[in-house]
Amino acid sequence: MALKPKAAKKLLIFLGKSVLALVEAVVFAIIPKPRKNVAGEIVLITGAGSGLGRLLALKFAQLGSVLVLWDISQESNEETCKMAVEAGATRVYAYTCDCSRKEEIYRVANQVKKEVGDVSILINNAGIVTGGKFMDCPDELIEKSLDVNFKSHIWTYKAFLPAMIANNRGHLVCISSSAGLFGMNGLADYCASKFAAYGFAESIFLESFTKGQNGIKTTIVCPFFIKTGMFDGCTTGCPSLLPILEPEYAVRKIVDAILQENMYLYMPKFIYFIVFLKSFLPLKLGLLLGEYLGAFNLMDGFTGAKKKN
Template structure:
């Protein structure tokens, strides 16, 4: 019986390899998000702001969350200026569980149940571990990791009840490979990947599950968070624009991808590099020689 299962597994692996090759030439058509309620955290600037523009343009009902009311309203005004429906804006500190749950209830009553949740908000101090304060480390974990748990607590139950929805979380290339001057940040982004991988497995326990997950790991993005980057191959791995990253995130969500890096080639490179001996891995990292300098210098 086990031998039979093993043979079936080989055929399944072979089939899905062929399917992946086929999809390189015939990509999945993006699903429509028209009329879907899309909640995005951190919409006051950067990637979150650009995501709000992307989904508003696609006809979604956009819900903007940010701790900065002024910036959040500026995002809303720009959306209206572009000729799209005004988003629903809320001030929310996503690191505060009670506030997330309270504002989440307001969203349900005033807009409806969230269909697509995009956990984008994050902070990124960049300096050596011993120069991070306790308060700073806790703040990184509260915003970059724990906030995901609170938004899931607020919106996942309704998704499960309806058996539909999509959860998108922003990790980072620093959640794929450790980067100096980013120890707490990198730890938080590895945690997000672990959270999402395990959540996806837990959702799969329901054989009829229709709730999807997408984890996104961008390279360094020009949002102002990454203050002193250095890149060896600037033509291939320059700082990404928030608009480009938002386009890739929306595309990944709408085509049902489970995990991507931006650029996409970095994920298989990271996986293959970890198959090498430890000293060879170090040489690969030295070859690419990209990262961030301390923001305290």
């Protein structure tokens, strides 16, 4: 059946834009994108008291950003604050915030807007992992995983996105996980929360894009396990393809992705291949791949619930 003129025109526009997007992707795969300047930008990092959040704070301190640090632990957060000043930050603000509580997020967010200004780069990094079999995991821990790993993203977006929309300028960074791309044994609640965070960030990007708010950028980060203490005791069955990542490497790649305004970052690169295979492999072959990579026993040595909120 022949396409109507209007439908044919839309198809041609789609194909033309697709070709341009592919060419752009190939070019930037060879030649890195120019980095944006974040000196003076107000960067808010949740879960800044330790691990990945602390390292991200130190990196942005070196880049001259104004830092807003959130963590549930006042002592750890203040330690990060001191380290950031030593790393070169001239303005650092530390706030104690329990990211599992909506009302507290809104309260502290209003305080930030009054005392610091409009956040221009929001990094949702706070997270918790329980690491138990689904039927053995207490309800309150499952709820906590969803509250911190996913729902906190909703409330921080509600708090800080309006100013970004008004200025048509900002950057939303979602620290998801490879567990937000495919299910993992012993991580049912964690996977659910990270899948949700990924889908939410992608949906908000599309909503902004369709409204013409092209100044608001999104970066979604999906790393394999990182040696931050959050997954102590976990092992990988294939370290050459799926290594437990060094924190410094992960932070360097994340900051590069933000500065180059990349939409997605998967680490290590083998994750891209797994996602590609998942799209067409029969379930049985997928299970065989998971068995080969040791994906069914990653959590065997895990020692208990850890959080980076």
